[in-house]
Amino acid sequence: MDELLRIRGLTVRFYTYDGVVQALENVDLDINQKETFGLVGETGCGKTLTALSILRLIPPPGRIECGSICFNIDDENEPVDLLTISEDGIRAIRGSKISMVFQEPSAALNPVYTIGDQISEVILLHRRQELGQRALEAVNALLAETPGFISTLARPIWLMERKLYQQVIQAPSSLWLTIISRIFLVKRLLWRLKDEAQKITISVLGEVEIPDPQRLTRQYPHQLSGGMEQRAVIAMALACSPKFLIADEPTTSLDVTIQAQILELLNRLKVEWESSILYITHDLGVAAEICDRVGVMYAGSLCEIAKVDDLYANPLHPYTKALLAAVPKLGEEPHSIGGSVPDPLEPPPGCRFHPRCSSAMEKCREQVPLMRELAPGHFVACYMY
């Protein structure tokens, strides 16, 4: 299997007036092509920060201290390190190659624009060349097919449009196009780009199983239910057919029946679009349903990574075991883990789980255990093995 993303030694700290928050510590993670990788863990363990680091969106006072995130943009090129490429480079990747779906759908949508406008805008931003191509084809078709009187009148305009769209295809971000698109009336000549973007929007909304996508493009976010909003957000994330979709608890605010719909949808899209998903959740049930591999996080580090069947059938790390035992099951007393998550300002030395671990040894209190591969594809960071 090919690797899509390789995170090594990712460390993120927040410099607050209370002290240094050690939010992520030496995170190592691989995500393969065409797989759904689940990242599970309790509140505050750093799942969202891992995702934000990939997009380099850590808010201040946070800083990525060290590490690398290598991303395979496509098969021809060498992988790039997302943490070192230029600001422009990462901006081009955000939204087009990697996109993100957040937990609160309403936070991702601007309440004053219609759904259609918002999705088209993403497409206009990242898929200009393709839009230009489609617009050019439309103009060419007009030039070739429209006969007689109308044609003679409109011909000069169409020829001008053709020229512009050729420009768009060749150099979509050239200065002269930027100027044109600012000039009153003249910018109207580029209207076909918007038109094509709208068409793509409708088809993408159809992809996410929204009934009557035509109508939805004209609606505002507040007119939609939570489930519909989340679909629209997913559509927006998928608008540029990204290779990698980060879904940060996309169904947490939704009902189970709606959650089932969305999970089904994501599963289908992953197969159809051949993309990978990083699925962040705190619900072990959801992770079991849709992930191929799962990583368990605790207090800023990963403690276990395994194939989904392995992990649930044969959890190795004491934290994973405890977490699985805490999930309520029919007729079984849920087992709770004693103690609470450590303060990220003063994490315990050694293995961060040792104060709550029943099999902690002397070594666990002093040294940080490293990730080791115990069985093929099953990684654990624990001194017991």
Add this chain to the structure above:
Amino acid sequence: MTELRFWLYQARKNPLSLVGIAIVLIFVIIAILAPFLAPPPEGHIDAYQIPRDGYSPTPKPPSQEYKFGTTQGQYDIFYGVIWGTRSAFKVGLLVIGMVLVIGILLGSIAGYFGGLVDEIIMRITDIFMAFPPLILAMAITVALGPSLNSVIIALTLVSWPIYTRLIRGDILTVREEDYVEAARGVGSSHLRIIARHILPNSIYPTLIMASLDIGAVVLSAAALSFLGLGAPEGYADWGQMIQFSRNWIVGPPGNPLAYWYTVTIPGLFILFFVLGWNLLGDAFRDILDPRLAKR
């Protein structure tokens, strides 16, 4: 402990707030020490009455005896501004205090109970707010007869609707909070819910505004005094001292700055007083702003 650290942190981030605190503190000290800084002359009945040295209309420049000189009518400027600080605090604190009491009372009733009571109170505030505030204050002072107390009453009457509305709005948002409902579920009385649960969580924006407003109130009072609607002649009051200097802002031809002290000194006192409260209000806002709330 963390609370204090947070405050200090905020204060350090915005050194101007420290300046504000310092200015207000200095004024407080001046007001407290007024009898020592500018002791009333022997046999003086009312300490607030500025002692005068004759009746000559022409101001006299600072001298050994009158540190800031004398203004029109030979009133001692130094004495006036020092005792005027007390008047300023009196006006500012009394007006804001009364406005807060009225605002909290009516605002709580309107916001908490809603319905018809709310409707009535709000319409009354509308009536008051329909007039330009300074004009309304002037009309009220004239009607009550010019005096410092009329100014205080007038400014109170002009400002309470704003506060009532502000408090009502804040209470409306807090009213629906879960902990308020929990208090109801426990069986707490309305009074207890308002006093223990709603007000402590909704009053801060109002208090911030109040501290910002103390300066503004003193400024308005000075304006009324300047128009001759405030304190009786000779009463230690900054607005009146500015009024005295009205004819002396520009000196005789050839020496336009001859009487600078008549207007500049009371003017500076007003300026720093207002500035001090504004900076202090900003400091409060920095500290109490929910958006800056600590995690």
Add this chain to the structure above:
Amino acid sequence: MEVLVETRNLKTHFPILRGMLKRPAGAVRAVDGINLAIQRGQWMGLVGESGCGKTTLGKTILRLLMPTSGHIYFDVPGEIKAEIDLLEYSATNPRRLQALRQEYDLAMNSGNKLKAFRKKMQLVHQDPYTSLNPRMKVENIVGEPLVVHKLLSGRQARDRVAEILFMVGLTDKHMDRYPHQLSGGQRQRIAIARALATNPNFIVFDEPTSALDVSVQAQILNLLKQLKREQQLTYLYITHDLSVAESVCDGIVVMYLGKVVEVGNPVELFCVPKHPYSQALVLSTPIADPQRKRGRIVLPGEVPSPAQPPSGCRFHPRCVRATEECKQVEPVLESVGETSLVACWHPLN
């Protein structure tokens, strides 16, 4: 078994106000005719999707909301209940019925009588981050019911608070803290402690663990179990998570759009659901076991607005078994088998 709480045809509608004059234009029928009986000592689960009226029902039973119509009987002695039943049935002596209701029907009480009831029934909110007054210390939060009902004061109150804190697994060193100095799980414990302060016998939990992590959720559930045993409590446990309800409750009520669609015991409901909606709910609930990816039924569509519920069976637009009858006539809750009640024309199994 003795019934502790009973609702009769309970309705809570929220008027929708329109226009300048705030004229009512229809109503959100959040709770629309609910008959529910909770036995003393039962841990009754109430499940359903968002917006189906679970919270509204819970709060109406506690009289934090005023019911539009219907009756709530809380801890009414058996013979009086029997008399009310008889009078209701025979309609012979309306005045006596009215008098009895005035006395015992919680829906008609107010003022001091209601305050006396509040001592015996409590609510624990969903979000421990909003249900505690951020400017009060833990001691005062937990002690508030004692003060309000003038039960204890001063030193004694403080001792009692310490005792309750100990019961919910905290210590008296938490007494002088403010809520923001505590974790989510600790806050929820405080909220539970406040509910326990007056020794109630009935507590409504409104999704008490949905804002918490699984490991903390397990702690809280174990705590509730222990408290229930020690204090002889009766719970109405609202949740949208079927797996939680099934692991802890001994009776489950499934709600859909303001109506009860199924009542049963957890094992039966989970293994052989009778109502098509319960079945969909069971099958959509993710289970932490990849081996058991069940034949998921993905329900089409969404929950309709409770302001305009569909005619007939409210579930019919999303139901695969719906027939013409379902669209026209509303099914009533009827017993099926020994322990279940179902409101459906074509129940499964």
